[in-house]
Amino acid sequence: MRKYSHDTIVRVRLRHRPGQFAHLAAAIADAHSLVGEISTVSIGENDTIRDVTIETDDEAHTARVLDVIRALPEIELISTTDRVFEAHRGGKLHTTSRSKIENLSDLRYIYTPGVARVALALQRDPDLAWDFTGIATSVGIFTNGTRVLGLGNIGPLASLPVMEGKAALYDRFAGVSATPILINTLDPAEFIETVLRTSTGFGGIHLEDIRMPDCFRIEEELAARLPKPVMHDDQWGTATVALAAILNACKLTGVDFKSSRVGQIGLGAAGSAIARTALSYGAREVLVSDLSIEACDRMRTFGASITDMATIMREADIVVATTGRPGLIRPDMVRRGQVIFALSNPDAEINPDVAVAAGAAYAGDGRSINNALAFPGIFRGALDVRASKITPEMRLAAAEAIAAHAEPGDLVPNPLDLRVHSAVRRAVSDMAREQGLANTAKLV
Numbered sequence: 290m291r292k293y294s295h296d297t298i299v300r301v302r303l304r305h306r307p308g309q310f311a312h313l314a315a316a317i318a319d320a321h322s323l324v325g326e327i328s329t330v331s332i333g334e335n336d337t338i339r340d341v342t343i344e345t346d347d348e349a350h351t352a353r354v355l356d357v358i359r360a361l362p363e364i365e366l367i368s369t370t371d372r373v374f375e376a377h378r379g380g381k382l383h384t385t386s387r388s389k390i391e392n393l394s395d396l397r398y399i400y401t402p403g404v405a406r407v408a409l410a411l412q413r414d415p416d417l418a419w420d421f422t423g424i425a426t427s428v429g430i431f432t433n434g435t436r437v438l439g440l441g442n443i444g445p446l447a448s449l450p451v452m453e454g455k456a457a458l459y460d461r462f463a464g465v466s467a468t469p470i471l472i473n474t475l476d477p478a479e480f481i482e483t484v485l486r487t488s489t490g491f492g493g494i495h496l497e498d499i500r501m502p503d504c505f506r507i508e509e510e511l512a513a514r515l516p517k518p519v520m521h522d523d524q525w526g527t528a529t530v531a532l533a534a535i536l537n538a539c540k541l542t543g544v545d546f547k548s549s550r551v552g553q554i555g556l557g558a559a560g561s562a563i564a565r566t567a568l569s570y571g572a573r574e575v576l577v578s579d580l581s582i583e584a585c586d587r588m589r590t591f592g593a594s595i596t597d598m599a600t601i602m603r604e605a606d607i608v609v610a611t612t613g614r615p616g617l618i619r620p621d622m623v624r625r626g627q628v629i630f631a632l633s634n635p636d637a638e639i640n641p642d643v644a645v646a647a648g649a650a651y652a653g654d655g656r657s658i659n660n661a662l663a664f665p666g667i668f669r670g671a672l673d674v675r676a677s678k679i680t681p682e683m684r685l686a687a688a689e690a691i692a693a694h695a696e697p698g699d700l701v702p703n704p705l706d707l708r709v710h711s712a713v714r715r716a717v718s719d720m721a722r723e724q725g726l727a728n729t730a731k732l733v
Contacts, residue, residue, distance in 0.1 A: 294346070294347070294635070295344065295345045295346065295347055295348065295350070295351055295371075295373075296325060296342055296343070296344055296371075296372040296373065297342070297343050297345065297351050297355075297369055297370065297371055297372065298340050298341070298342050298369065298370040298372060299340070299341050299342075299343055299355070299358060299366060299368075299369050300330065300338065300339070300340050300341075300366075300367040300368045300369070300370075301313065301338070301339055301341060301358065301364055301365060301366055301367060302336050302337070302338050302364070302365040302367055303336060303337050303338075303339065303363070303364055304335065304336050304363040304364075305334075305335055305336060305337065306363060309363065309364065310339070312361060312364070313341070313358070313361065313364055316357050316358065316361055317341075317343055317354060317357070317358070319357070320353060320354045320357045321350070322343045322344060322345050322350065322354045323343065323344040323345075324341060324342070324343060324344075325341075325342030325343065325344050326340075326341075326342040327339060327340070327341050327342070328340045338367065342372070355369065377450055377453075380453055381450075381453040381454060381456070381457045382453050382456055382457065382469075387423075407421050419492075419675060422490075423466055424490065424491065424492045425492055425672060425675075426464060426465050426466055426492065426669070426672060427465070427466045427467070427468070427490070427491050427492050427493070428459060428465055428466070428467045428468075428491055428492065428493040428494070428495050428668050428672075429467070429468055429470050429484075429487070429488060429490075429491035429493075429494055429495065430452050430455050430456060430467050430468065430469045430470065430495045430497055431470045431472060431480075431483075431484050431494060431495065431496055431497070432445060432448050432451075432452060432469070432470075432471060432472065432496070432497045432498045432499060433445050433471075433472045433473065433474055433475065433480055433498075433499060434446070434447060434448035434471070434498060435475065435498070435499055435500035435503070436498050436499060436500040436501070436504075436523070436558075437451055437498045438451065438498070439613070439634060439635075442500060444473075445471035445472060445473050446471065448471070448497075448498055449469060449471060451497070451498065452469030452471070452497060453469060455467060455469075455495070455497060455522075455664075456468065456469060458661050458664075458665055459664075459665050459668070462661065462665035462666070462704070462707065462710040463665035463666055463668065463669035463710055463714065464669065465665060465668060465669050465672070467495065468491070470484075470487060472484070477503045477506050477507050480499075480503070480507055481506075481507055481510050481511060481514075484507075484511055484515075485511070485514060485515070488515060488517070491517075492517060492518070492672045492675075493517055493518040493519070493520075493668045493671060493672055494511060494515060494517065494518065494519040494520075495520060495522060495664065495668065496508055496511070496519065496520065496521040496522065496523075497521075497522055497523065498523065499521065499523070501557055501558055501584075502583070502584075504521050504523065504524065504558050505558075505561075505587075507521075508520070508521040508524070512678060516677045516678075517677065517678075518668060518671040518672070518676060518677075518678060518679045519678070519679070520664070520667065520668070520679050521558070522660055522663075522664050523558045523559060523660075524558045524559060524561065524562035525562055525566075525663075525667075525679075525684055526660035526663045526664040526667075527558075527559040527562060527563070527658060527660055528559065528562035528563045528565070528566040528684070529566070529662075529663040529667070529684045529685075529687050529688045529691070530658045530659060530660060530662050530663050530688070530691060530701060531559075531563050531566070531609065531630065531632070531658050532563075532566050532567070532570060532685070532688040532692075533662070533688045533689070533691035533692040533695075533700075533701055534630065534653060534657045534658060534692075534700040534701050535567075535607060535609070535628065535630065536688065536689070536692045537692050537695050537699070537700045537701070538607075538628050538630075538651045538653065538700060539607070539628065541651060541698070542626075542628060542650040542651050544606060544607065544628055544650070546570065546571075546572060546607070547570070547571045547572060547573065548573055549572055549573055549605075549606035549607050550572070550573055550574045550575075550576060550604055550605045550606050550607070551564075551567040551572040551574070551575045551576070551605060551606070551607045551608075551609070552575075552576045552577070552578075552601030552602070552604070552605030552607065552608045552609065553567070553575065553576070553577045553578075553593075553601075553609050553610075553611075554577075554578050554579075554598050554601055554608065554609070554610040554611070554612055554617075554618075554638070555578075555579060555610055555611040555612035555613070555633075556577055556578075556579035556581065556584035556585065556587075556588060557584075557611055557613075559611045559632070560577075560579070560609070560611035560612075561584065561587070561588060563609055563611065564577050564588055564591075564593055565588075565591050565593075565681075566681070566684065566685070566688075567607075568591060568592050568593065569681040569682075569684075569685060570685055570688075572607075574594055575592070575593045575594065576593070576594050576595075576596050576600065576601050576604065576605055577593045577594070577595060577596070577601075578595070578596055578597050578598045578600075578601055598617075599622075602618065602622040602623070602624065603624060605627070606626075606627060606628065607627070607628045607629075607630075608627055608628070608629045608630070609629075609630045609632065610629075610630070610631045610632060610633065610637075610638040610639075611632050611633060612633060612638060613633045614633065614638060615633065615636035615637065615638065616636075616638065616639070617638040617639070618631060618638045618639035618644070619639075620639070620643055620644070620646070620647035621647070623639075623644055623647035623648050623649050624648065625648035625649075625650075626648070626649075626650045627648070627649050627650060628649065628650055628651045628652075629641075629644045629649045629651070629652040629653075630652070630653045630654070630657070630658075631644070631652070631653075631654055631655075632654065632655040632658055633655060634654075634655040634656075635655075637654040637655065639652070640654075641653055641654050653700060657700045657701060658701075659701070659704050661704045662691050662701060662702065662704050662709060662710075662713070663684075663687055663688075663691065663713065665710050665713075666687060666690075666709070666710040666711070666712070666713025666714040666716075666717065667679060667683065667684065667687050667713060667717050669710075669714045669717075670683070670687075670713065670714040670715065670716065670717025670718040670721070671683065671717055671718070671721060673714065673718045674718045674721045674722060674726070674727035674728060675727065675728050676718075676721040676726040676727060677726055678726065679717075680720070680721075680724060680726070682720050682723075682724060683716075683717045683720045683721060683724075686716040686717060686719070686720040687713045687716055687717055689716065690709070690712040690713045690715070690716040691709060691712075691713060693712070694706065694708060694709045694712055
C-alpha cells in the first residue's frame with residue numbers, strides 16, 4: 290500500500306463551468322495523488338476560489354501534480370502551502386508565565402524585592418525548590434542530533450523541530466514543561482558533563498535522538514550520577530509502547546506471552562530495549578540477532594539468547610523486527626501462528642497483510658508504536674512522587690496501563706485520549722511508591 294506523507298494546500302481559481310472541480314479531482318487522481326480537505330475561500334460572479342489539500346509521496350511527486358494542475362484549462366493555480374512547514378512556522382514553543390503581572394504589587398511579589406526571600410529560603414533548604422519553582426513539573430530534553438528519526442546525524446540545530454514537538458506533547462498530555470537543550474558535541478563524555486552541569490533546573494532528564502552506542506553509555510552514566518529520573522526515549526518509550534501492543538496482540542490471538550519465545554531481529558537502541566523489556570516482563574526466552582557482535586554480546590549480559598534470523602523465524606512465537614531493512618522477512622519465513630511486529634519506518638521488514646496471508650496469527654508495523662503514549666505519563670508519574678529514577682518495573686506498569694486503555698480489537702489507544710496519559714501517570718507513581726522510590730529525590 291502506498292504511503293502518502295506530504296500534504297500540500299493548493300489554492301485554485303475555477304471558472305463557473307459544470308464539472309470544473311470534477312476535472313481537477315480527476316487530474317489529481319490520474320497523477321496518483323489523493324484529494325484531502327476542500328474548503329471554499331470565496332465565490333464570485335465568474336469563478337470560485339478553493340483550497341484543496343493534495344496528498345503525495347514526496348516533494349518530487351508534489352511538483353509533478355502541480356505541473357498537471359497548471360496545465361488544466363480554466364483552472365488557475367494561485368498558490369501552494371506546505372502544511373507541515375506552516376505548522377512549524379515561528380516554532381512550536383513559547384514560554385508563558387503562570388503568575389499575573391497587572392500592578393506594582395504583583396511585580397514586587399514575583400520579582401524584586403519579594404523574590405529575594407524565596408531565593409534565600411532555597412539557599413538554606415534546596416529541597417524547597419520542588420514547592421516554589423517549576424522543577425516539580427519540568428523536564429530537559431537533551432540531544433546532540435546524531436540519530437534523528439530515520440535521518441541519521443543531521444546535527445543538533447536541525448533536530449530542534451523534533452525536540453519542540455516532544456515538548457509540545459509533554460505540555461498537552463501531561464502538563465509538563467519541557468525545554469529542548471541542544472548539545473553540540475559528538476563526544477559522549479562532553480555530552481554527559483554538559484547534562485550534569487545544566488540539569489539543576491530540571492526535575493527529569495529526557496534523552497533523545499543520540500546515536501549508538503553512545504546512547505547506552507550516556508543514559509547509564511547519567512542515571513547513575515543523577516538522583517532524578519533519566520530516560521532515553523528512543524529506547525524505553527518505544528519499548529514500553531511495543532510491549533503494550535504485543536500484549537494486546539497476544540490477547541487477540543490467544544498467545545500467552547510469558548510462555549512464549551520472543552525473537553528480536555535488530556539490536557539498535559529500540560530493538561535492544563524491546564528485548565530487555567521482554568526479558569523484564571517474563572518471556573520464557575528471548576532470542577536476538579544482529580550483525581553487530583558487540584550488540585549481541587551486550588544483550589547476552591542481560592540474559593538474551595544469541596542466534597540468527599532464520600532460527601528466530603523458525604522458533605519464536607513472537608517476532609519483532611527493527612532493522613531498517615524493508616522486505617527483509619520473506620513470506621516463506623513466516624511460521625503459522627506467529628505474532629509479528631515489523632517496526633521499521635517508513636517501510637516494514639514485511640507488510641502486515643503479507644505476513645497474515647503467509648500464516649501469521651497477527652502482524653503489525655511501526656504505525657502502531659507511538660512513543661507519545663508513554664514518555665509524558667512516565668515522566669509525570671515519576672515527578673509526582675519525586676522518584677529518584679525510572680525503573681524497569683515503572684515502565685512495565687506503564688505498558689500495562691497503555692494496553693488496558695486500547696479499544697476492543699485495537700493494539701494501543703489513541704494518543705489524543707488524555708485518559709491514557711493519566712492512567713500511565715498513576716501506574717508509574719504507584720509503582721514508584723511500591724518500590725520505595727517516592728519522595729527520595731534530592732536536587733543536584
